[in-house]
Amino acid sequence: MKLARYEHNGAVLLGTVRHDMVRSLPRNLDVLDxxxxxxxxxxxxxxxxxxxxxxxxxxxxFVxxxxxxxxxxxxxxxxxxRGVTQSVAGTAEIAEAWYDAPAFIFMNPHSLISHRQDVPMPPDTQALDFELEVAAVVGSKVRDLTVDQAAEHIVGYAVFNxxxxxxxxxxxxxxxxxxxKGKDFASTLGPWITTPDELEPYRVGDRYNLTMTVSVNDTEIGRDSxxxxxxxxxxMLSHASRDAWVGAGDVLAxxxxxxxxxAEMWGRRGVMEPPPLQVGDVVTMAVDGLGSISNRVTQTRSPGHRVPPARSPAAGPVG
Known part of the structure; x- marks a missing residue:
């Protein structure tokens, strides 16, 4: 099943996607149901x-x-x-700690946006970038899962930017x-959630061989599997749940x-080519079996308020 949320007559509804149509589902159901x-x-x-x-x-x-x-x-x-480390840190050497366990950061769930929603240019940046990913949705609140146990708690997948x-x-x-602030302004998830049974034809061992592509203004920039x-x-889920709760509906990208x-290409080439995203650019990501998401970069909306730099302790306490 491909499960979508969308606006219709002022309400957010749930529907399935089949044959290029969204088909309504009963209003008493939610996504996790x-x-x-x-x-x-x-x-x-x-x-x-x-x-x-x-x-x-x-x-x-869509929402x-x-x-x-x-x-x-x-x-x-x-x-x-390897490539982005060279861009951000100036070296292509991957830290040995990366190989120890699947590291992660927490993202801002309140800045999640949908397929076709505009992305205002963040203030103070001259290097706006995208990141092509796939996200999994966790179906129930879990803790201390083994890898084998984790499989039954992953209930869907979607494209993630x-x-x-x-x-x-x-x-x-x-x-x-x-x-x-370099990341908390927007993340795109969508266009819908695809249940794991639909991806079985792509399974290779414990992975899915899904082709992933990203384009800017209809020009392909990169691809991978x-x-x-x-x-x-x-x-990933087993590691995240070790000695910690992972909630129902949580997203793991x-x-x-x-x-x-x-940024990966900038690191490898030593120059910012292709150039950073500009207002008007449209980024499209497609993943086999999961669909595609597109977003347009628009003018900055934020007033960009800044706090002052840190004050030296030598200046004494305030007040």
Whole structure:
């Protein structure tokens, strides 16, 4: 099943996607209700979809397919790490710690946007970038899962774009913490959530061989296969749940695939080519079996208020 959320007559509704149409589902269901159904239950529900209305995909106003309480963004593609490390840190050497476990940062779930939603240019950046990823959705609240146990708790997948202001990110990470304002302004998830059973034809061991591509203004920039992950989604969830709760509806993103970000190319080439994103650019990401997401970069909306620099302790306490 492909499960979408969309606006219709002022309400946010749930529907299935089939034959280039969104078909309505009963209003008393939410996303996790459907994603955690058994396969026979979902098949029966899909057979009954569209009783209230059917809308061509081109006419649908999508909203993010889920509203997670937490999002974790991993870094599981080695070749991307090598290239972007050179861009951000000036060296192609990958830290030995990267190989120990699937590292992740927490993302801002309140800045999640949908397919076709505009992305205002963040203030103070001259290096806006995209990041081509795939995200998994967790179906239930879990803790301390083994890798084998994790498989039954992953209930769907979607295309994910982790928008990044690279110049801001580079400066922030000099503090030896993860990025903050360089990433918290927008992330795209969509266009819908695809259940795992639909991806079985692509399975190779514990990976999915899904071709991933990203284009800017209809010109392809990069491509990779999801099968090149250094850790599987089950391993990512197992690690995230070790001695910690992962909530129902939480999103786990892979991090950027090889060739899935401009910064990786800047690091490899030593020049900012292709150039950073500009107002008017349209970024489109497509993943086999999951669909595609597109967003246009628009003019900055934020007033860009800044706090003052830190005051020296020598200046004494305030007040």
């Amino acid at each position: 459907v994603l955690t159904m058994s396969l026979p239950e979902r098949n029966l529900l899909e057979a009954q979809a569209g009783r209230h209305h059917r809308i061509p995909l081109d006419d649908v106003r 993010p397919p889920i509203e997670p309480r937490a999002m974790r963004d991993f870094v599981v593609f080695e070749e991307h790490v 982790d928008w990044s202001a690279r110049d801001i990110q580079r400066r922030e990470m000099q503090v030896s913490l993860g990025p903050a 999801l099968a090149n992950m250094a850790w599987s989604f089950e391993e 892979t991090g950027t695939c090889a060739g899935g970000a401009l």
